[in-house]
Amino acid sequence: MNPSWLTVFPDNIRALLLKLPPSVFPVLEEIRIREGRPLEINSGGRYYFLTPDGSLTQNPESAYKPGKQDGNRLLDLITNHSLYTMEEELRKGFITIAGGHRIGLAGRTLLSGGKVEHLRDISGFNVRIAREVKGIADPILPRLLDFKHRSVYHTLILSPPQQGKTTLIRDLARQISSGTWGHPEASWPGLKVAVVDERSEIAGSKKGVPGFDVGPRTDVMDGCPKAEGIMMMIRSMSPDVLIVDEIGRPEDAEALAEALHAGVRVIATAHGSSVDDLSSRPALSKLSETGFFQMYAVLARTEKGLAFRLWDGKRRGIQLHGAGWKGREEHA
Numbered sequence: 001m002n003p004s005w006l007t008v009f010p011d012n013i014r015a016l017l018l019k020l021p022p023s024v025f026p027v028l029e030e031i032r033i034r035e036g037r038p039l040e041i042n043s044g045g046r047y048y049f050l051t052p053d054g055s056l057t058q059n060p061e062s063a064y065k066p067g068k069q070d071g072n073r074l075l076d077l078i079t080n081h082s083l084y085t086m087e088e089e090l091r092k093g094f095i096t097i098a099g100g101h102r103i104g105l106a107g108r109t110l111l112s113g114g115k116v117e118h119l120r121d122i123s124g125f126n127v128r129i130a131r132e133v134k135g136i137a138d139p140i141l142p143r144l145l146d147f148k149h150r151s152v153y154h155t156l157i158l159s160p161p162q163q164g165k166t167t168l169i170r171d172l173a174r175q176i177s178s179g180t181w182g183h184p185e186a187s188w189p190g191l192k193v194a195v196v197d198e199r200s201e202i203a204g205s206k207k208g209v210p211g212f213d214v215g216p217r218t219d220v221m222d223g224c225p226k227a228e229g230i231m232m233m234i235r236s237m238s239p240d241v242l243i244v245d246e247i248g249r250p251e252d253a254e255a256l257a258e259a260l261h262a263g264v265r266v267i268a269t270a271h272g273s274s275v276d277d278l279s280s281r282p283a284l285s286k287l288s289e290t291g292f293f294q295m296y297a298v299l300a301r302t303e304k305g306l307a308f309r310l311w312d313g314k315r316r317g318i319q320l321h322g323a324g325w326k327g328r329e330e331h332a
Helices: 004-008 011-017 068-078 084-092 165-178 226-237 250-261 275-280 282-289
Strands: 028-034 040-043 046-050 094-097 101-112 115-128 155-159 193-197 218-222 241-244 265-271 295-302 305-312 317-321
Touching: 004 011, 004 068, 004 101, 011 028, 011 068, 028 068, 068 115, 084 094, 084 115, 155 165, 155 275, 155 282, 165 193, 165 218, 165 241, 165 265, 193 226, 218 226, 226 241, 226 250, 241 250, 250 265, 250 282, 275 282
Parallel strands: 155 265, 155 295, 193 218, 193 241, 241 265
Antiparallel strands: 028 040, 028 115, 040 046, 094 101, 101 115, 295 305, 305 317
């Protein structure tokens, strides 16, 4: 087992990761490298430290502690030996590598006019491993279908970070594009889907070509700011459904409103733990108050997998419990 994301790690850290138990390695979600501090991993939602012999521990004192040379070598590898060409990504605090894997960065910022101009002295890395889970959308997609218009409802998916939003909308794009509706009365063909993938995480594109299966009728705008990408897709690709991750800025809301006027259905995600959180987010609150979204879904990781709580546009709904990672549905 030697996945492509391993190549971004220095040889010594890569060797440690390859010693992980077979049950841990396939479900790795995060690998955290902090200079002079314990090497930490997140596997299946559980956190461990990694020892110098590649075993797992809860004791930070016995963990391997990456040094400055490890950090410098890691930064060199993830920027492809060219920090200068990655200045824009460094300014945002993350770099996305081929396969949709996002690497968060922490260090010292240099400001200009009160805004971050550069990120320097980088000493913290969070490698978030992207995986496609086909079928994860099985329990939820039938609930989002608009039978009258043979499409899907405008839907906002909410959850705190790292609960499965991106994995879910990746599978939604695939199923909507292929016409895999999961409902016996949904007989219409797949729809044209446009994915605006600002962080290159949804489709995992390399040189513009998706690395994940996002469906046969899906077009991807990769590495483009969401608001601008939404407008470009509406004007150039005539989508039936537009999918976008992590909205929240006023310009995002304005672009989504334009999609509504253009007759394009929208599935979007945002950070939040409940629909009540929308009131504290001005841009999202405006969309909610105007009745833009017809369905809301809140995600939460549980020991059994991914749980969905659903509301319609009037905040009426049901709760789905289930191991969504395995495509199963269990009703409360």
